[in-house]
Amino acid sequence: MLSSRQRVRTIEKHFGRKTAGPVGVYKAIRRSIDRHKAISVIRLGDVMAKLLSGRNVKSLNYVSDFLGIPLPPPKKLRMELVQAVRSSNIVGLSHYESSMKYISLFMKRSGWRPPVIVDSFINDQLYERGMIHRLLRSYKVALVGRAAPAAAKELRRHGIRVALTVPLDNYGGLAAAYRTLARHKGSYQLVLVGASVPGRILCPRIARRLGRTAIEIGHMMDALAQPRSWGKHKDSRRVFKFHWMRKIRARRKRR
Secondary structure: OOOHHHHHHHHHHHHOOOOOOHHHHHHHHHHHHHOOOOOEEEEEOHHHHHHHHOOOHHHHHHHHHHHOOOOOOOHHHHHHHHHHHHHOOEEEEOOOHHHHHHHHHHHHHHOOOOOEEEEOOHHHHHHHOOHHHHHHHHOOEEEEEOOHHHHHHHHHHOOOOOOEEEOOOOHHHHHHHHHHHHHOHHHOOEEEEEOHHHHHHHHHHHHHHHOOEEEEOOOHHHHHHOHHHHHHOOOHHHHHHHHHHHHHHHHHHHO
């Protein structure tokens, strides 16, 4: 795996732009909350690159349960994804060659230029540097996603109170999750979302419509929920991805 410096060099060379680092993103998040000017932070990795470009989408079929979306994605979902990406304030971009090619294709076709770009591993960087925990201790935070209830429970064990917990398993639950956040928006200042593809749609929607800063933290919600397990594995992403795939399929069989 490339170092963060190598990833950044690759991204900057391909897209011809400077990236913001984790400290800059952390400061932007705090500033947005303190000044009541909500922003959204999302990431475009391999999956999002394929969905946005419409290229090689079939390769995602085996993880469709984990992604929380039907494949091929219906027109409404595709439109919501495009709108979400175009309205995001800080966007993490993948350093993988094929993903960068697909993202560039989407940019050219749509005329989109993200306001601020970062390494798509920005979520890991914020977690590893303790910045996510600092935000949790500094603000009233809502957690959204499959692992959100477990993360809230683990954080409470360490004296960190979570203002609101909203489970979100898939695209079908997106509207209900948003309604819950809207109903309780006075109880939190920041939203951390770990909900795969639906999470990318939700974050900008929260910032635009509810006036709350929202960060898509992906697997870092699993890290918050099970910090000891997360640190054990060399490739924790893969381990947790297949853990969720097994769990989702087992639930489906029980119905």
